[in-house]
Amino acid sequence: MRARPSPMAGSLGPMLLVALLAALLYWPLMLAVNVGAAQRTLDSGAVLDCQTALSCATRLRNPVLPAPAQLGNSLRAMSVPPLAPTSMPYNTLVTAGETLVGLLIAVVLGVGLAVALVASRAFERVTLPWLIASQTVPVIALAPMLAVVLGQYGVQGWLPKALIAAYIAFFPVAVGVAAGLRSPDPMQEDLLTTYRASGWQTFWTLRLPASVPFLFTSLKVGATAALIGSIVAEISTISFSGLGKMLAENSRASDTLALWVIMLYGAGLGIALVAVLGMVERWVTPWQAGQSR
Amino acid sequence: MGDTVAGRAVTLGRGPAGRWPGLGGWLTLGLGVALLLSAVWTVWGFALDSVPPERRGLSVVLLVVGLAGGISGLARIARRTAGLVPALLAALLTLIAVEALLRAYGVPPGLIPTPTRVLTALATSRAVLLGDARVTFVQEALVGYLFGAGAGILVALAAVRFPFLERGALPYAGLFSSIPIVALAPVIVKAFGLEWTSKAIIVGITVFFPVVVNVVRGLQSASPLLLDLMRTYAVTPAASFRLVRVPSALPFLFNALKIGSTLALIGAIVGEFFGTTGQGLGFRIQIEAGRFNLDIVWAAIVIASVLGIAFYGAVSWLEARFTGWHARRR
Numbered sequence: 001m002r003a004r005p006s007p008m009a010g011s012l013g014p015m016l017l018v019a020l021l022a023a024l025l026y027w028p029l030m031l032a033v034n035v036g037a038a039q040r041t042l043d044s045g046a047v048l049d050c051q052t053a054l055s056c057a058t059r060l061r062n063p064v065l066p067a068p069a070q071l072g073n074s075l076r077a078m079s080v081p082p083l084a085p086t087s088m089p090y091n092t093l094v095t096a097g098e099t100l101v102g103l104l105i106a107v108v109l110g111v112g113l114a115v116a117l118v119a120s121r122a123f124e125r126v127t128l129p130w131l132i133a134s135q136t137v138p139v140i141a142l143a144p145m146l147a148v149v150l151g152q153y154g155v156q157g158w159l160p161k162a163l164i165a166a167y168i169a170f171f172p173v174a175v176g177v178a179a180g181l182r183s184p185d186p187m188q189e190d191l192l193t194t195y196r197a198s199g200w201q202t203f204w205t206l207r208l209p210a211s212v213p214f215l216f217t218s219l220k221v222g223a224t225a226a227l228i229g230s231i232v233a234e235i236s237t238i239s240f241s242g243l244g245k246m247l248a249e250n251s252r253a254s255d256t257l258a259l260w261v262i263m264l265y266g267a268g269l270g271i272a273l274v275a276v277l278g279m280v281e282r283w284v285t286p287w288q289a290g291q292s293r
Numbered sequence: 294m295g296d297t298v299a300g301r302a303v304t305l306g307r308g309p310a311g312r313w314p315g316l317g318g319w320l321t322l323g324l325g326v327a328l329l330l331s332a333v334w335t336v337w338g339f340a341l342d343s344v345p346p347e348r349r350g351l352s353v354v355l356l357v358v359g360l361a362g363g364i365s366g367l368a369r370i371a372r373r374t375a376g377l378v379p380a381l382l383a384a385l386l387t388l389i390a391v392e393a394l395l396r397a398y399g400v401p402p403g404l405i406p407t408p409t410r411v412l413t414a415l416a417t418s419r420a421v422l423l424g425d426a427r428v429t430f431v432q433e434a435l436v437g438y439l440f441g442a443g444a445g446i447l448v449a450l451a452a453v454r455f456p457f458l459e460r461g462a463l464p465y466a467g468l469f470s471s472i473p474i475v476a477l478a479p480v481i482v483k484a485f486g487l488e489w490t491s492k493a494i495i496v497g498i499t500v501f502f503p504v505v506v507n508v509v510r511g512l513q514s515a516s517p518l519l520l521d522l523m524r525t526y527a528v529t530p531a532a533s534f535r536l537v538r539v540p541s542a543l544p545f546l547f548n549a550l551k552i553g554s555t556l557a558l559i560g561a562i563v564g565e566f567f568g569t570t571g572q573g574l575g576f577r578i579q580i581e582a583g584r585f586n587l588d589i590v591w592a593a594i595v596i597a598s599v600l601g602i603a604f605y606g607a608v609s610w611l612e613a614r615f616t617g618w619h620a621r622r623r
Contacts, residue, residue: 011460011461011464013461014457014460014461014462015460015461015462015464015465017461018458018461018462018465019465062483064484065484121371121372122368122371122372122379123371125371125374125375125379125380126367126368126371126379126380126382126383127380127383128380129377129380130380130383130384133598133602141562141574141575141578141593141594141597141598142594144578144579144582144590145578145582145587145590145591145594148404148582148585148587149404149405152404220471223471224470224471224472224473227473228473228474228475228559228563231473231475231476232475232563232566235475235566236566236579236582243476244475247475247476247479247567250479251479251482251483251567251568254483256480256483256484259479259480259483260480262476263476263477263479263480265476266472266473266475266476267472267473267476269473270471270472270473271468271471271472273471274471
């Protein structure tokens with residue numbers, strides 16, 4: 001499992017310094033990669049409000065790397081009014097909603113499958129190789145297909161996106177929870193046997209609580225995957241809102257600045273999802289606090 | 294899938310694994326497969342929507358009975374057989390059942406193609422698909438993967454050598470790995486052009502972050518006791534790095550490489566959704582899905598899946614070779 005170090009590990013000073021360094025390096029890098037295109041624009045005789053290639057490098061309409069001011073302007077232009085159908089906060093919320101519903105479906109199905117896997121050795125032997133194989137399959141390739149099939153059966157709107165997100169997040173959750181259900185110490189199981197606990201009671205009092213930390217670890221992996229899933233689903237289905245629709249639209253229109261803004265929002269959403277899951281994790285399993293698996 | 298029934302049916306007994314399975318399971322499975330095949334045969338060769346209702350009814354009855362027999366036989370076999378055999382048998386059952394179901398109800402191939410149609414598409418357009426696979430896998434995924442992993446290892450070494458970097462830059466690596474790569478892909482394709490290099494760069498970035506995070510954690514997981522021991526023996530720092538830190542980092546490195554092998558193909562395919570020079574599995578999937586040539590789309594998905602599994606398998610094989618002492622513990 002991929003584990004992330006806590007971003008607040010008492011290293012705020014170095015982190016800020018690195019951010020500052022990156023910001024300082026960004027400016028010359030941006031000039032260097034844009035100056036060629038700026039020169040070409042000048043040579044073509046386009047009317048710009050700048051004279052030298054160097055000063056034009058920060059004003060290109062489609063820069064390779066945008067100047068901070070350009071990015072800021074686009075960010076502001078695309079963020080107001082926040083809840084208009086063409087603005088970023090609204091579209092980000094749409095994608096976030098699809099991803100969260102998808103995660104919810106993934107948890108229900110994943111826990112169910114994990115219980116079946118742990119309950120039956122034969123079921124595990126039949127399905128586990130395919131579960132592992134499906135994790136190595138580029139599931140993204142399936143998203144356009146699922147979108148077509150679901151669309152033909154009248155499943156439209158946000159639901160197919162949530163289902164595709166669920167499909168992608170489902171396997172990490174199932175595998176993680178199955179590992180969690182198996183995690184209790186044989187000693188603890190023996191103790192419960194001594195108490196003459198039934199299999200059901202062992203499951204309910206020992207196995208299920210033991211699987212919760214595993215659930216959260218795999219949910220954090222699944223959240224990023226589910227977000228990718230819902231964005232890809234928006235790209236490859238008919239959609240009227242969402243980050244994926246904005247990406248597809250602006251990629252077709254070659255609006256690089258808009259793509260950068262969408263990328264920032266996508267990054268923010270990904271980080272926010274993982275952070276929210278981390279908060280829920282700390283609230284649900286306080287005994288695991290600060291312990292990254 | 295009806296596999297849950299099988300799962301519930303066998304919770305009671307658990308036979309010993311590895312022994313030659315009883316004949317009863319195989320016979321029941323064989324009977325089930327025969328019934329499923331006859332279910333396919335009943336509706337074989339009819340055009341869409343022209344399956345006579347009584348044929349369809351017969352086929353569905355055969356399908357249900359055959360599936361029940363096949364699953365119960367499979368459950369008995371799976372109780373005694375470990376390894377890939379039960380899973381492969383399950384796939385066979387599922388494929389025949391899907392074929393029968395799709396044909397009985399005359400589902401148009403523009404919606405869900407039957408497995409035989411996908412196989413036909415695999416055979417007829419194999420030249421195109423192999424060309425796509427070469428671009429997507431060899432050029433984009435593999436090149437990007439090697440560069441991303443290499444850069445990740447170098448950065449991880451630097452982070453361990455300079456604690457400032459570790460405390461200042463490493464948290465960002467964790468942060469970056471929760472960014473959806475699809476949001477990154479169009480920007481990179483726009484910046485670096487439609488050639489395969491832009492996709493290789495996307496793959497490299499995707500692979501880079503898990504490698505950095507994991508290798509740093511691995512290098513630091515070296516037991517302080519062993520490091521102290523090395524110091525006691527007056528081993529040079531370089532040698533102690535090689536003898537203690539590198540071996541303890543290897544399992545973490547391979548874990549990241551396995552995660553990366555999955556991400557690499559995803560990154561390449563998603564990158565192709567945003568523009569190519571007209572080749573690649575992702576491009577093929579996108580364009581043929583638009584034309585409703587779903588049999589070719591599924592064929593491309595099959596190839597991508599086989600490549601993904603093979604890539605993962607190759608990395609796992611390397612892992613077993615280099616960390617055999619550790620892999621046993623799992």
